[in-house]
Amino acid sequence: MNPKILVTGANGQIGTTLVSALREEYGIDNVVSSDITEPKEITGPHCFLDILNEQRLREHVKDLGITQIYHLAAILSANGEWNPLKTWNVNFNGLLSILELAKEEKIERIFFPSTIAVHGLNTPKTQTPQHAALDPTTVYGMSKVTGELWCNYYFKRYGVDVRSVRYPGIIGYRSIPHGGTTDYAVEIFHEAIKNNNYECFLEKDTRLPMMYMPDAIRATVKIMQAPKNDLQIRTSYNLAGMSFTPKEIFEEIKKHLPNFTISYKPDFRQEIAASWSESIDDQAARSDWGWAHEYDLEKMTQDMIFQIKKQYE
Numbered sequence: 001m002n003p004k005i006l007v008t009g010a011n012g013q014i015g016t017t018l019v020s021a022l023r024e025e026y027g028i029d030n031v032v033s034s035d036i037t038e039p040k041e042i043t044g045p046h047c048f049l050d051i052l053n054e055q056r057l058r059e060h061v062k063d064l065g066i067t068q069i070y071h072l073a074a075i076l077s078a079n080g081e082w083n084p085l086k087t088w089n090v091n092f093n094g095l096l097s098i099l100e101l102a103k104e105e106k107i108e109r110i111f112f113p114s115t116i117a118v119h120g121l122n123t124p125k126t127q128t129p130q131h132a133a134l135d136p137t138t139v140y141g142m143s144k145v146t147g148e149l150w151c152n153y154y155f156k157r158y159g160v161d162v163r164s165v166r167y168p169g170i171i172g173y174r175s176i177p178h179g180g181t182t183d184y185a186v187e188i189f190h191e192a193i194k195n196n197n198y199e200c201f202l203e204k205d206t207r208l209p210m211m212y213m214p215d216a217i218r219a220t221v222k223i224m225q226a227p228k229n230d231l232q233i234r235t236s237y238n239l240a241g242m243s244f245t246p247k248e249i250f251e252e253i254k255k256h257l258p259n260f261t262i263s264y265k266p267d268f269r270q271e272i273a274a275s276w277s278e279s280i281d282d283q284a285a286r287s288d289w290g291w292a293h294e295y296d297l298e299k300m301t302q303d304m305i306f307q308i309k310k311q312y313e
């Protein structure tokens, strides 16, 4: 039988694409999107839901007969720094409500997105291992590390089947990310195609782990479909696709758009980026549940340019 799915934070960068993928996989009526805003396009059942309204959340889950929750609602790294207490409240208390509800209502499976933002200044910078020091400097990163530990606790203590990956920066053409440090890697495509020029808010040699959206969606669906006993890690799995610097992605785009120019004007996001890893070792995900990425910088750039050009035409 198909699961009945609730996606929180469904209008965000990942949610927009994930909801379509889940509707294709499980049927339109089996996937309810929710957010504090209306979706740009109504493609199936949607409800207004503020993740801090625990009672509403509970009512929706019961009334709709929800069996799985993809809990995406969160404030990202850069925006989080403008209002740390609100970010903690949304990111951490929102997750706790989901975990409590999952325990009480016997929700079959939960997906919790973690992030490379859990890494910090004492984390090994290259090929960051699955088990490493996690000492993030942003409130977003702090809320995600703590969230990972609580997910593990609910799994071990109450059997709540919560699954998680640490997303790198995600690049996609269907939605514009808001409030993240890796957002430049999406903006750069739009500005290259619209204006032939981009002013980058990170320094040219800042290397960060990234992933193309189709890979991120495949990873998410795959870990949620994996047999329970295959998953040895119940905090969150490292996940890798590619790693590049602003200069490298600029050079790759320039192969397609020879007149494209870039300038660099680092802002407060530079310090956040500098505290994160440059590349990730995701061997555990590969061996436990068969994860494998498909897109590298070259293949992703080619597709992004093709898709975004189509949108502007």
Ligand code: AKB
Residues within 6 Å of the ligand: 076, 077, 078, 114, 115, 116, 117, 140, 167, 168, 169, 170, 179, 180, 181, 182, 183
């Ligand atoms: C951000 O930049 O905050 C996010 C992330 C890496 O989790 N894209």
